[in-house]
Amino acid sequence: MQITHLLAGLALAASASAIPFDAAPGESPVDYLKRAVSPGVVITHCAKPGVLALAFDDGPYQYTRQLVDTLNAAGAKGTFFMTGTLYGCIYNYADSVKYAFNAGHQIASHTWTHPSNFGSLDECALTKEIRRVEQAFVNIIGKKPTYMRPPYLATGGVVLPTMAKLGYKVITDDVDSEDWNGKTPEYSEAKFIAAGATNTTLGHIPLMHEPIQTTVQVLVPWLINWAQQNNLQLVTVAECLNDADGMYQSGLAIPNGVSTCSK
Numbered sequence: 564m565q566i567t568h569l570l571a572g573l574a575l576a577a578s579a580s581a582i583p584f585d586a587a588p589g590e591s592p593v594d595y596l597k598r599a600v601s602p603g604v605v606i607t608h609c610a611k612p613g614v615l616a617l618a619f620d621d622g623p624y625q626y627t628r629q630l631v632d633t634l635n636a637a638g639a640k641g642t643f644f645m646t647g648t649l650y651g652c653i654y655n656y657a658d659s660v661k662y663a664f665n666a667g668h669q670i671a672s673h674t675w676t677h678p679s680n681f682g683s684l685d686e687c688a689l690t691k692e693i694r695r696v697e698q699a700f701v702n703i704i705g706k707k708p709t710y711m712r713p714p715y716l717a718t719g720g721v722v723l724p725t726m727a728k729l730g731y732k733v734i735t736d737d738v739d740s741e742d743w744n745g746k747t748p749e750y751s752e753a754k755f756i757a758a759g760a761t762n763t764t765l766g767h768i769p770l771m772h773e774p775i776q777t778t779v780q781v782l783v784p785w786l787i788n789w790a791q792q793n794n795l796q797l798v799t800v801a802e803c804l805n806d807a808d809g810m811y812q813s814g815l816a817i818p819n820g821v822s823t824c825s826k
């Protein structure tokens with residue numbers, strides 16, 4: 564489809580409200596299209612103002628349920644980029660994964676083993692990292708995610724073309740809490756304040772880690788309060804990209820009976 568046709572279609576759809584056309588104030592349709600969600604394209608922040616997409620890597624782990632309870636109590640939705648084996652086998656935390664999913668939080672991929680050389684893996688190895696945790700999600704929640712965050716935010720090598728081929732939307736971040744770097748919640752809070760909470764800039768997708776106790780117990784409650792004070796809605800990454808219906812792949816998701824990480 565030619566871009567002019569696409570633009571005409573978009574304008575038509577916007578006038579008919581068939582699909583949401585929510586360009587930022589002053590944004591041209593071309594810029595709007597450029598940041599539309601596509602597999603294999605790095606996305607760093609939300610597509611609209613007035614939202615904050617709390618996103619947590621490296622679970623499931625022992626704080627997953629507590630984190631879900633905290634989010635639920637605030638009427639907030641979060642996004643969980645989960646691995647297969649980083650902090651123990653995902654199947655051993657199957658109840659926690661289901662608990663988050665059933666509460667309406669977004670379940671997304673953070674690869675099977677969280678390899679330290681993710682950005683230099685070949686297509687075959689990358690595909691295995693994605694497919695194995697994808698099958699675990701099918702076995703546990705009956706869904707294949709469409710969103711992933713690369714370990715160490717590594718998007719080099721053949722990561723992006725491979726994710727495009729596998730149909731995965733690639734999320735990094737625009738605010739790094741640095742909780743992974745041993746920084747205190749107060750340090751992270753200062754970074755959020757510096758990044759800003761105005762209702763006129765596009766929402767943040769921060770980098771945080773749910774296995775870090777102070778992130779779950781100190782930083783997240785602070786963020787919930789900060790969002791409320793600034794009238795920011797706490798939504799999933801997909802929702803902040805106007806893609807709430809695109810969190811999971813359509814089509815068949817067939818469990819294969821595996822319930823252990825050793826097979």
Ligand SMILES: [Zn+2]
Nearest residue numbers: 620621714715
């Ligand atoms: Zn990670």
